[in-house]
Amino acid sequence: MAKCKALKLTHLAFADDLMFFLKASLASLDSILLCLQHFHELSGLRINPAKSLLFFAGVSELDKSAFLEKSGFLEGRLPVKYLGLPLILARLSAHHCNPMLDLIRKRLQLWKGKLLSYAGRLVLIKSVLESSYIYWSGIFGLPQSVIKSMESLMASFLWKGSESARFLHPTSWAAGQLIKDVNAAGIIKLTWKVASKQKSIWVDWLYSGLLRKDSIWTASATSDASWVWRKILASRPLALQAIRSSIGDGRSTYLWLDHWHPLGILFQLVFPRTIHALGLHRLSLVADSIDQDGWSPPPSPSLNHIWNELQSITRRPAFRGDCVTWKTSSSCSFSSKAAWNLIRLHGSLAPWRTLLWFKLHILAIASQLGESSPNASQSRLFFALDRSQSPLPVASAGTILKTWITSFLSALPLLPSRKASSPSAGLLEEESSLSQGNGSGLT
Incomplete structure (x- = not known):
């Protein structure tokens, strides 16, 4: 609850979903119920207890009974669906993804695939079915078994028009690799959000805890880190190829911990004792090496090879501040397509x-x-x-x-000889x- 208090986080609301956070005390519950009663008096809308759930953490069975009796709500258990996704504590497993697979099967059953051409089926796959897993991939890393299941469903629909057909594919089907690439692009998107300090409750939560005295590029996974956070940290080598901070006034970029210098992250190139000898510290900002005339880093013979590279950096106007940029664009924006192009395999052009x-x-x-x-x-x-x-x-x-x-x-590659024509x-x-x-x- 200390993090919630620091962020002034009391509730989450989206459309018709409302989630409250409170201490495990009857006094806190009374305050929430009183607010809901005032809401009813002002709007005429009443909370439906049959559709409301209470989730507990570290609460005894006796206290649970008191909370449920006073509120009239039902007890909820994780995982629960929120905004179409499961809220879980452990690693995402295959059975958590069953709702997504069921949605794909339901859509395939409604389509008369056998009456469509190959091109028509491919359009449906790309425009409708892909959106089903792209939303999930932007949040989770999908398990390998789920990727194979989706690949099988899409391939069967493409070649036979039925999701249940079993047959030998006439050519290689690369949907599995495509789903993996989209999945990896979704993880890089989360890395971008953290690196650019995008305004969101999730990013603020990270910087108030895991990154309170660190950067996304130098943080290490703790023993209690979630599997999503571990996925993000594992994607950093690939993300570093394209994500870099562009310096304006240098007030929002770490001098040693962020990726802004042509040589890379300076903390990985400099010994900690050298940083202290300069009169700086680990969390020093780039602004500490900038004055009115431009770059003014502290003199150090051992760092001349680093400071000499500063003249090659094109700075933004100081009044615009710092921003995080993608390598193919000078703007402070991100697109999933750019991340996908970074990840996917680029084949050579066919001679014909x-x-x-x-x-x-x-x-x-x-x-x-x-x-x-x-x-x-x-x-x-x-x-x-x-x-x-x-x-x-x-x-x-x-x-x-x-x-x-x-x-x-x-x-075409040579095919094995066959007796039939x-x-x-x-x-x-x-x-x-x-x-x-x-x-x-x-x-």
Whole structure:
């Protein structure tokens, strides 16, 4: 309760959810009930005891009975859902995530996936299903088993249109890695909030306790630290690649503990006795090394290599103060997309990409395998190519199709040999029939 008193934290309110914090005494309970009674007299709205819960910590069973009898409320037990997320004390486990998985299954059951194309299913996955776990990932680190379950559900819906179908995927499905990347980006977002001292009750709570005499970059995990805090501390090496403090007046940035210098965090480069010899201390601010004329660090031959780098730092106007910036932006803002781009794997460009996408035109491919086609030859691939805008030389339909298929297949990894005819062979046979005809199917 000492932290609550320091932050003047008495309640949390969001929409129709209201949470009070009070001492385990009948006098405190009487004060809360009196406030609720005044609220009823002024607004006409009454608290519903059947939907109200009391949560206890370190209270005897006898005292619990007295509280419940006086209030008329029910006893609540953790975990309880608040703002759609479970309030838990221990590490997030798979059964805590069942509501999220149930929501995904419920949505899949409502969609008629078999009546949608692959593109339609992919749009639903990206626009609807991904939002279900992105919200959770911004708060928690999802367990590996939950990530695999979501990957299985999305892959089954994409390839078969049903979340319960079991089959062999026609190609690799990287949804699991995508969920992991989004999950890591959510943890970095929390790191950003702490480093930038974003105005929120959670950040104020951290700086009143765990970071009262420390920085996010140099703090260590205590024995009683929560698993979310441990996740944040573990993400620091990656976050340090992109998050840095930009100096204005230097009054909100630690000289030794924060990440503002080109060489990194100075506390990791300087011995504590050297800091004391300069007449400074561990929590000194950057402002202690700035005067009206600019940089003025205390002279020290052993630190010349550090002070010489100060001239390369571009300072903000002093009246704007300090701020925390992302490496790809000079503004004091953060985006989850930027964090995701920092984490995700960047593959090399495919050598055949210019055959599909090039300036002034996009080669559209409509794939309808095994379905009826408008021409008599029952061609399985249809291409729309505007020759007037295409940089490719004007040639017969078969030549263009053969060039594209040959280039595409040569860029694919070698597949194990199979006795049955491969899909690529079927495509080449189809191309042969087109080249002998009048090129129907291409315009």
